[in-house]
Amino acid sequence: MTAGLERRALAARIAEDIAEGSIVNLGIGAPTLIADQLPAGLEIILHTENGMLGMGPAPEPSLVDPDLINAGKQPVTELAGAAYFHHADSFGMMRGGHLDICVLGAFQVSQRGDLANWHTGAPDAIPAVGGAMDLAIGAKNVWVMTDLLTRDGGSKLVDECSYPLTGKRCVSRVYTDRAVFDVAPTGFAVTEIFGGGTIDELRALTGLDLVDATSVTQEGRS
Amino acid sequence: MTAGLERRALAARIAEDIAEGSIVNLGIGAPTLIADQLPAGLEIILHTENGMLGMGPAPEPSLVDPDLINAGKQPVTELAGAAYFHHADSFGMMRGGHLDICVLGAFQVSQRGDLANWHTGAPDAIPAVGGAMDLAIGAKNVWVMTDLLTRDGGSKLVDECSYPLTGKRCVSRVYTDRAVFDVAPTGFAVTEIFGGGTIDELRALTGLDLVDATSVTQEGRS
């Protein structure tokens, strides 16, 4: 199996699936890379949990504004059409189902769409959940962006999560460096494989009985 | 017993008891007369349930603004320092205990401070509660402004309300054309009598065992 997609390429791949007009939350960490990969000329509205719609890309260093940050506390900019609001309103947007898509990182995703991304359960870990649980249950579509494998070579796609959950049955799609997986009623369905890999290789890596939906997707995306 | 206070004089009497800096809601109907009796030069902030703090008096006819009305849908004005907000925020102010005083009309007030002012219970009546229940349970001090007697000569101060309640144990003081009554743990306490009446006359009119607190009050108000 050849090497998978590197992170920026994966971010670009995810960006392809975001339709114009979508309201999208990119959480913190790797998914925020997607912001830079959104197709120029398409209007996609970014929501950040700390009270803003219409978030723009990172500013020039000289224009960094300490009052204008994203959920990861990185400096961002304000697009024409932006709006600010307080935290109860911001999380009301999530919980009320007003976000079209959010993209989150993951420690584990189960075949039923359970997500674990906030806590390893390690005894010395300091737990920190932030807005992850609210996003997980709130957005219309919860996508995960992650490497398929942990640093130890274990699969992040699992039959049942062993880490503490962030949300139950909430993930609809997982974009990994090796392949894209839909969370189908029967478990993970592979819709696209990167870098010339095969479904059997993915089955071996994950230990899961994956459905091959790659041909369906190719037609669907034509 | 001489005639009681007329309405405007009663409104002025109530206005005397409103300290500078108070946030006050005057409901609809007679209590709105208090707005015109507030002492000039004292800053008292009027809240109207339909989304405004810093409400001013009625405008000149030529300056009537259909977008600027009070809870009774009468035209009002905007003072310097005003703020607008939506209905959930407006009623959050009430329910959250942020109003110092509201003054409401009444059909009946009971000795325990129960208030009935929204529904006569008559079979052909169209019920309409508006914001009365929210005000009744929300303001720190709920005062009632009313005639002591109904048109039929019955007492509006009662042992138990016979009309459907607006709120339970919510009224702290009742200003009537004949006297001012505090709702004390032991029942109504008369703190002030208008027009030369006596406590015994009030007992006869109400049929209630009223506490005479007039001397206490006179000292207290010196």
Place this chain on the structure above:
Amino acid sequence: MISKTVDHLADAVAGIEDGATVMVGGFGLAGHPVALIDALREQGASELTIVSNNAGNGDTGLAALLKAGRVKKVICSFPRQVDSWVFDELYRAGAVQLEIVPQGNLAERIRAAGAGIGAFYTPTGVGTLIAEGKEQRTIDGRDFLLEYPLHADYALVSALAADRWGNLVYRKTGRNFGPIMAAAARTTIVQVDQVVPLGALDPEAVVTPGIFVDRVVAVGERPWLHDGVFVGAEAAS
């Protein structure tokens, strides 16, 4: 390019189905979306459930929709007013159902729908007729009633101005139920005096972010304004 603006009132109210639940903004006539309601009446949807603070004033707007026989039920806080004769007659004739909700519970139920709250405990209405049939719970020594969110298929809202993303600003006490209804409805339809260019609204002063808005139609400046400046009631008459 995102554009939520539609050119005609008929497009704005297209697709509203018979039997739909429709929130209608406004407190009295302030913020009452008269042009949208008139368009809905012409569109013809019937058997509607209306969620609004009042049940119509005079003979226009919601009152006209009621008079046309399109409304099955009204959920409101304050139907009875000096000028609610249309509703009063229908109600007394048994031609329209009424659910009375205290105004703050109404507002909070609408807010809960938009914010994804499953239910909430409110102190308003405890010990009154409103409490009948409702769950009651004592929390920290105080009694509360359990109230549920009030969702809608459509919201009709009147605002002052919008941009093409649907960001809204209101005017004075015309704001009232607009922001919370916009968030509570599956499809939110807004009439504005004018649509301004994207970026013309101050992001600090946007009251309803466009995320809550689906269709915007410009209906021209309200008669008591001229180029955004208040010119008074005489100019309006």
Place this chain on the structure above:
Amino acid sequence: MISKTVDHLADAVAGIEDGATVMVGGFGLAGHPVALIDALREQGASELTIVSNNAGNGDTGLAALLKAGRVKKVICSFPRQVDSWVFDELYRAGAVQLEIVPQGNLAERIRAAGAGIGAFYTPTGVGTLIAEGKEQRTIDGRDFLLEYPLHADYALVSALAADRWGNLVYRKTGRNFGPIMAAAARTTIVQVDQVVPLGALDPEAVVTPGIFVDRVVAVGERPWLHDGVFVGAEAAS
């Protein structure tokens, strides 16, 4: 004449008692009321319970208060950050208690306190560790947890400008928890860049009405602004 302004930071934080529950606005350093926290540290109150989104960044503000040993417990959503070393060390040493609340539940619990809601059902946290010991209920086929309001004795808030009635406007994502904390606390204390004359704030754009504010202290313009205009990070450094 109403005036909520005080001249000195020490007056602003006067009276905060040992053992008080203090809400602290800000998300990271945006909207973090550093001057008020520093004043509180100098004032000396201890055994505090802090309600805030984070548990301090770097060595200033809340981190400095923690380092001074004044904080018994932190209720927050996200303590662990790249620059939360002060909290991390105290926590690992068992010197500070921690209650983790998902950020949206935290915001809604604060909002509920200000709005007089007794409790509410939220879908966030169902099926997770957060649900342990909490009531769960199925409403319309969906599972919810019961969460209670989070009140405070004091709120420390940073805003851009205030008038003497306490009306506030914020700046960009510095708004965050300020408006809801202002409403949830018994006494709300605000630091602003400047106090402007009554009437200078647009009533349509006031974010926190003065009803929620008790004390206001002006601390001078933030370094990246000059006469209200953004002049950039270089000017600030």
